[in-house]
Amino acid sequence: MSCKSCATGGCGTQGGASDGQKTATTGCGSGGCSTGGCNKLNSFDWLSDIAMPGQRYDVIEVKFKGGRKEYHRNVHQLDLTTGDYVVVEMQSGFHIGSVSLQGELVRLQVKKRAVKITDDTKVVHRIATPKDLERHEQAVLRDLPALYRSREIARELKLNMKLSDVEFQSDSTKATFYYSSEERVDFRELIKMLAGEFKARIEMRQISLRQEAGRLGGIGSCGRELCCSTWLTDFKNIATSAARYQNLSLNPAKLSGQCGRLKCCLNYELDTYMDALRDIPTIEKPLETQKGRAYLQKTDIFRKLMWFGYGAESTWYPLPIIRVLEIVELNKNGVVPESFDVLTPVGEKEHATAATLNSDLQKLDAKYTARTPAKKKKKKSRGPEGNSPRPEPNDKIS
Template identity: 60%
Template sequence: MNSFDWLTHMGIPTIDKFDIVEIKFKGGRKEYYRNIDRISLTTGDPVVVDVPNGHHIGYVSLQGELVRLQMQKRKIKDDDNILRIYRVATQKDLEKWEEAKNREIPTLYRAKQIIDEMKMDMKLSDVEFQSDNSKATFYYSADDRVDFRELIKSLASEFKIRVEMRQISLRQEAGRLGGIGVCGRELCCSTWIYDFKSVNTSAARYQNLSLNPTKLSGQCGRLKCCLNYELDTYMAALSDIPEVDKPLQTEAGSAKLQKTDIFRKLMWFSYNNDNNWHSITCERVSEILELNSKAVIPFDLKTNHGKEQEDLISKSNMELDALDKKFSKNKKTKKKKKPRNQGENQVMVKDTSAPEARPAGPKPEGRPNRQSPEKPNQNRQNPPRKNVENRPKPIENQEKAAAIPREINPDQVPKKKKNNKRRFNNRNKGEQNKGDQNSGQ
């Protein structure tokens, strides 16, 4: 339901309850009926109501004090012209109403064929049957007045029923058919709008909208009703904005209006149709208009004299210099890194533990041990310095060097790759010598 009773739980006394109820029919049509018998009703109940020459079924959409407010809004008088509610609809009433509704679509198609045969300039949009199946209302739209007397006779003889022709506007037609708007919501004309006001293109101009008919028109083909929704707010905001009919005259050139921000009270101008726009307040625009009316031309849009412009430039330069000095003094000094203690990484723990005792006996043949137990382990990073005095001096002549006998330290002998073949031959010779010695013994 498109209406909500927010006074339902307010605790209003039932004795003083307003006795008129709002009833909703097909296509969003709403009418008001009096609850004379004080029938207990809730929103959404189907009820049988009195209509001229019969009865009809509708649904309760609103009741209570809100109905009084709606009647005052629609200017409906509370008099004897308001018809009554008979009863709550029974199952038989609903079944008979369903039979009547099943006749609506075939009747609509047949009626359109009859209109085409008679070549009448009208558009049939909807057909509504009463629940007692005694009357049918045909809703149509047309640009000009239509003489449908012959049409009524042909429709009555075709469907054997009383016929009522009702002309509606295109907005009412869209409201009856329903749909979804570009905003993503259900159409306003099919939910809450009951009184359609005329919409002009001036409403789009006041709101600075592009005059594109495809964007401004709704599903009915007319201008959208929502153009009037914010029009009053825009009109109130436009009262403080001056009207600029011609370009503003300044020494920098003639300034032409390009854009206006209504709610921020700002206006953009450009010199001699330049691409650069300059924004000024509406108060400044009115001031320039007064000066131009007195034949006084200001320096530019923002200042009246050139000295003021120079003062503004000097002030801005002073502010920039002050900022430069401020940030130059507060430069972050780089902290010097403390030198690391070299001795921390160079300390080595000497192994003072006694070497493991080796078993007595001859040493196994092979390479001599590089490190004697008398020399402790030394750090590789800081090897001990050799005695420079005892270091042998270089000899130029190699023959003299070969004649001088010297002791060779096996640690100083460079390692050479051993030939596998020579090693294999030496091993075989050693085994033969051992065999000869054993045989001699």
């Protein structure tokens, strides 16, 4: 079974598998799936080909719509393959999901997430039959119309909430509405109207803006799919100090993601910057020289350079950290140095560096330019005799 908008129909399992071979969820691989369901929070079972001693762990990880994952017990010892659709037990009725992980990796995930597996843990009933899948597809087709209708009802009730997604259970006995709101919402009347409209038990589940962006998906400013919708599951706190440590411009339009919050990727390289900043001194006041006061303009963290400029000048001078510490120590002792001992300003230094970096490209261009033959001049076309030119249309032939 594949998603409706995937042209290849190969979503879920890896093609070309031999009989009895366990496969991993890989998606269709064509990039033409508009729903994002083929590669949302996928897991690769890197222990699938390794025989583990002892009895196989009887808990499997099942993935549902929006990348939501739950753990169910395989009490019937079904022979499952990653990507198979199974009918699982819910609090009321049953639901259909795909097997995303099984075996020893599930044991590690259960331990990592501190999930308690008891006799009350929901079980897997059976592998989904074509009739089960047909009912599941009918339930999925109800999601979008129900979302539009629920938004209309929320506007009529003047509720300050944003409904982002709806998930109907496969047996159509329950519908889960995901919403986000910055204030407390009294949706008791909304639940009554939705229950009468859709003839199902209604559950309202509030999610954060980051979780909402992960469920809806999208393309980030980097040109790739959002991290929260493809692989990121734990959302850590992100402060504006992360941008300050990396010398980023504090522009909310550039630092905010599609969720309206600070981008999660601000934390990816923060530890590297924090380690590099340990060697860079903190400049609390300008440096004193005989030429005047020099103010810190910017810092190159990884090259260990600090640029200083005089107040009346637009030229910046790069100083290594050792020299900056020397000048700071001299100023503490009441000594004012004559200059920075730097011969070239930053503008000329950057031009020289750029020329050095591009020298290999210039040599490569010159090499291939010399090999390219010169264009031959176009010869005038000659007549059938070889020497006489071809007559023009307006020429008279005597």
